[in-house]
Amino acid sequence: MQNDRNDVPRSADVFTAAQHIASYIHRTPLISSRLLNTLSGANLWFKCEHLQKVGAFKARGVCNALAQVPSEVTMVATHSSGNHGAALAWAAAERGLACTVVMPETAPQVKRAAVAAYGAEIVICGPSQADRERALESVVAQTGAHVVPPFDDRRIIAGQGTVALETIQQCRERGFTPDVLVAPVGGGGLLAGVGLAVAALAPDITVMGAEPAGADDAQRSLRGGVHITAPQVPDTIADGLRTSLGRRNYAVIRRTVRDIVTVTEHGIVEAMRMLWMYTKQLVEPSAAVGLAAVLEHSARFRNKNVALILTGGNMDLDRVADLFSREELS
Amino acid sequence: MQNDRNDVPRSADVFTAAQHIASYIHRTPLISSRLLNTLSGANLWFKCEHLQKVGAFKARGVCNALAQVPSEVTMVATHSSGNHGAALAWAAAERGLACTVVMPETAPQVKRAAVAAYGAEIVICGPSQADRERALESVVAQTGAHVVPPFDDRRIIAGQGTVALETIQQCRERGFTPDVLVAPVGGGGLLAGVGLAVAALAPDITVMGAEPAGADDAQRSLRGGVHITAPQVPDTIADGLRTSLGRRNYAVIRRTVRDIVTVTEHGIVEAMRMLWMYTKQLVEPSAAVGLAAVLEHSARFRNKNVALILTGGNMDLDRVADLFSREELS
Numbered sequence: 001m002q003n004d005r006n007d008v009p010r011s012a013d014v015f016t017a018a019q020h021i022a023s024y025i026h027r028t029p030l031i032s033s034r035l036l037n038t039l040s041g042a043n044l045w046f047k048c049e050h051l052q053k054v055g056a057f058k059a060r061g062v063c064n065a066l067a068q069v070p071s072e073v074t075m076v077a078t079h080s081s082g083n084h085g086a087a088l089a090w091a092a093a094e095r096g097l098a099c100t101v102v103m104p105e106t107a108p109q110v111k112r113a114a115v116a117a118y119g120a121e122i123v124i125c126g127p128s129q130a131d132r133e134r135a136l137e138s139v140v141a142q143t144g145a146h147v148v149p150p151f152d153d154r155r156i157i158a159g160q161g162t163v164a165l166e167t168i169q170q171c172r173e174r175g176f177t178p179d180v181l182v183a184p185v186g187g188g189g190l191l192a193g194v195g196l197a198v199a200a201l202a203p204d205i206t207v208m209g210a211e212p213a214g215a216d217d218a219q220r221s222l223r224g225g226v227h228i229t230a231p232q233v234p235d236t237i238a239d240g241l242r243t244s245l246g247r248r249n250y251a252v253i254r255r256t257v258r259d260i261v262t263v264t265e266h267g268i269v270e271a272m273r274m275l276w277m278y279t280k281q282l283v284e285p286s287a288a289v290g291l292a293a294v295l296e297h298s299a300r301f302r303n304k305n306v307a308l309i310l311t312g313g314n315m316d317l318d319r320v321a322d323l324f325s326r327e328e329l330s
Numbered sequence: 331m332q333n334d335r336n337d338v339p340r341s342a343d344v345f346t347a348a349q350h351i352a353s354y355i356h357r358t359p360l361i362s363s364r365l366l367n368t369l370s371g372a373n374l375w376f377k378c379e380h381l382q383k384v385g386a387f388k389a390r391g392v393c394n395a396l397a398q399v400p401s402e403v404t405m406v407a408t409h410s411s412g413n414h415g416a417a418l419a420w421a422a423a424e425r426g427l428a429c430t431v432v433m434p435e436t437a438p439q440v441k442r443a444a445v446a447a448y449g450a451e452i453v454i455c456g457p458s459q460a461d462r463e464r465a466l467e468s469v470v471a472q473t474g475a476h477v478v479p480p481f482d483d484r485r486i487i488a489g490q491g492t493v494a495l496e497t498i499q500q501c502r503e504r505g506f507t508p509d510v511l512v513a514p515v516g517g518g519g520l521l522a523g524v525g526l527a528v529a530a531l532a533p534d535i536t537v538m539g540a541e542p543a544g545a546d547d548a549q550r551s552l553r554g555g556v557h558i559t560a561p562q563v564p565d566t567i568a569d570g571l572r573t574s575l576g577r578r579n580y581a582v583i584r585r586t587v588r589d590i591v592t593v594t595e596h597g598i599v600e601a602m603r604m605l606w607m608y609t610k611q612l613v614e615p616s617a618a619v620g621l622a623a624v625l626e627h628s629a630r631f632r633n634k635n636v637a638l639i640l641t642g643g644n645m646d647l648d649r650v651a652d653l654f655s656r657e658e659l660s
Contacts, residue, residue: 050610110607273647277440280380280643282610313610317603320650 008251011200013158014193018165021063024094028052030170030307035278040294042301045178046275047167050283050313054090054114056083056240057163057311058150061189062091064159065148074098077145079125079132081239082111083312084150089120100145102135104128108239108316127233129244151187152246161193167307168202178205179304184289184311185209185218185260186241188249194309195256208300209253209260210293212236212268218245219260222253237323238268240286240312261300267292269323275310284315285323338581341530343488344523348495351393354424358382360500360637365608370624372631375508376605377497380613380643384420384444386413386570387493387641388480391519392421394489395478404428407475409455409462411569412441413642414480419450430475432465434458438569438646457563459574481517482576491523497637498532508535509634514619514641515539515548515590516571518579524639525586538630539583539590540623542566542598548575549590552583567653568598570616570642591630597622599653605640614645615653 028048036044049057062084069076075098078088085101092099099120103112104127115122125135140147149156164181171178181198185191191209198205211218215234221227227250234242245253253260263271272288275281290308294301358378366374379387392414399406405428408418415431422429429450433442434457445452455465470477479486494511501508511528515521521539528535541548545564551557557580564572575583583590593601602618605611620638624631 055610276612276647280385280612282606282612317606317650317654320647320654324647324650 007154008248009154009157009196011196013154014161014165014197014200017060017064017158018162020067021060021159021162024063024091025053025059026051027166030167031279033278036274036291039274040301041298042294042303043305044291044294045171045305045307046279047163047307047309048281049163050281050287050310054083054087055312055314056087057160057190057309058083058087059090060162061156061159062087062148065153065155066091066095068155069146073146075100075143075145076148077136077139077143078102078148078150079136080150081107081242083240083314085120086111086114086118086314088148089115089118092120093118100139100143102132102139104132106239108314108319110316111314114314151189151243152248154248156189157192157196157248157252159193160190161197163190163309164194164197165201167309168198168205171305171307176305177202178307180206180208180301181307182208182210182290182293183309184238184241184286185211185245186215186286187243188218188245188253190309190311191257192249192252195252199256207257208293209257210289211260211262212238212241212289213262213264215241216262218253219262221245221250222257222260225254236268237265238286238289240284241289261293261297263289263292263296267296271295273324281310282313283310284312287311287313337484338578339484339487339526341526343484344491344495344527344530347390347394347488348492350397351390351489351492354383354393354421355389356382357496360497361609363608366604366621369604370631371628372624372633373635374621374624375501375635375637376609377493377637377639378611379493380611380617380640384413384416385642385644386417387490387520387639388413388417389420390492391486391489392417392478395483395485396421396425398485399476403476405430405473405475406478407466407469407473408432408478408480409466410480411437411572412444413570413644415450416441416444416448416644418478419445419448422450423448430469430473432462432469434462436569438644438649440646441644444644481519481573482578484578486519487522487526487578487582489523490520491527493520493639494524494527495531497639498528498535501635501637506635507532508637510536510538510631510636512538512540512620512623512636512638514568514571514616514639515541515575516545516616517573518548518575518583520639520641521587522579522582525582529586536588537586538623539587540619541590541592542568542571542619543592543594545571546592548583549592551575551580552587552590555584566598567595568616568619570614571619591623591627593619593622593626597626601625603654611640612643613640614642617641617643
């Protein structure tokens with residue numbers, strides 16, 4: 001069983017994942033905003049994964065992973081800046097498993113609080129990917145916990161891909177198929193999963209990734225054709241996208257994703273502000289990266305039907321002041 | 331026709347209003363949050379009027395009013411702290427009517443901007459009810475505009491009441507009838523309309539009003555049995571609820587509303603914070619007054635099915651910092 005996790009996932013895994021997780025997760029709404037359509041010059045459809053269980057699409061991946069964990073496992077562990085950790089803590093609690101989450105000291109307080117509220121143990125570490133992995137290895141050495149990685153995992157990628165199956169289905173229920181599907185990319189669990197789903201279900205849809213310019217390792221990897229793991233500590237307010245692209249994720253993305261575009265920090269805050277004002281949906285900075293991409297690269301999206309994934313809605317409300325005070329508000 | 335406006339509305343007017351406005355407005359969703367149910371000890375159902383046209387239930391009243399305006403009218407006017415003004419500006423633009431809105435200097439910037447964006451003219455006045463009325467009289471004297479009052483109007487009360495028809499219907503689609511329906515009260519357009527709708531459609535439902543303790547004229551009027559018009563400038567962050575109870579509104583409310591409870595400013599901010607965090611819905615302070623009432627008067631709601639109206643979602647995002655910094659955040 002453990003060997004499966006070393007495999008690169010296939011499209012069929014996404015369809016299987018949809019079966020595994022259906023009874024645990026929400027079919028979240030797909031919404032639109034006339035004002036954002038006017039402002040962007042495109043027809044935008046937002047998949048509301050901030051309304052998913054634990055407030056993020058990450059619930060999908062962990063549900064799929066735990067559905068496949070060997071029955072002798074009693075404890076799971078992971079590292080996460082927040083939403084994956086909260087999701088694993090939630091899913092583990094649902095199944096009566098113990099759970100430990102390694103979190104960087106830079107993780108938002110509200111995400112730490114969520115992990116703790118689901119009854120998981122938290123281990124704080126430094127901000128880099130290496131810091132996280134070292135801390136997780138030490139947890140495993142001490143406890144023998146079964147690791148559910150945040151993104152570089154066949155089960156996780158397949159689980160996240162289910163959001164694209166649903167999104168395409170919901171668009172078709174409205175009588176169209178999207179021209180483009182945009183997903184933010186950090187570790188690449190979501191983007192790889194979306195790529196696999198689209199390749200099987202609707203290969204005419206263009207899959208695009210979007211990432212902060214201050215954490216652009218995925219773009220450089222895809223465009224350069226070589227998997228780069230960013231050595232520096234990434235600099236972006238999009239705390240969910242600070243991780244580097246995973247190996248399996250890269251392997252899938254290079255086959256299934258057309259391009260990855262980058263966005264500025266100003267563009268992320270502005271897109272988040274627009275989503276708050278015009279859709280009244282409280283999404284976190286990482287979730288606004290897709291809209292930021294559409295607005296900063298508008299020529300690539302003009303007059304198209306574009307589906308975007310609002311990935312999560314978990315943020316410290318007392319950080320809101322800092323975010324918006326950095327920017328000129330209209 | 332003008333005479334009708336002097337009448338106190340009846341339940342039948344609400345059903346007629348539902349016909350008049352159906353093609354203009356959204357049937358907004360009814361949502362729930364398991365966490366808020368646990369925290370409150372009740373089953374709470376939130377009617378999402380912050381997702382209504384112009385971001386507030388006020389779209390209902392103005393649509394009903396304009397459906398009944400004499401055909402020779404080419405210009406309408408009102409006074410409003412924001413949402414009613416934006417709603418009238420929007421509805422007037424849809425029908426090709428000119429529109430002037432008198433707004434207090436204390437109205438949030440985002441609400442002024444919305445009125446302006448719909449093409450209406452804005453006249454700024456002082457913060458009191460008397461200031462507003464004086465400024466509106468002067469607009470009418472100069473232009474002959476047809477006045478669409480914000481709340482003390484048969485058509486407006488009937489239009490706002492349609493939200494209760496929908497809410498009860500949506501609860502029944504889920505297999506239950508609410509025990510209590512809670513609506514915030516400022517001028518009383520919404521609460522009176524809800525009272526009329528419930529009296530006709532489901533008289534077993536208890537209708538409760540909720541208002542800020544710093545603007546408690548409606549509670550004092552209902553409990554004392556005499557219509558009090560608050561002389562002082564009310565003190566509350568719930569900018570939509572600073573108006574005094576209207577005459578027709580009082581006449582309806584005393585017959586159809588069980589009680590009005592007051593809430594603290596701390597309770598409003600805390601309830602708003604919870605709605606943001608747990609439902610991911612960006613509602614304005616006035617919209618949180620109902621949840622604040624349930625939390626501050628919990629004994630009256632325990633184990634009941636409670637429907638609450640999230641009245642609007644329009645607020646200055648740069649005010650968020652001030653709001654939350656006044657409070658200790660958990």
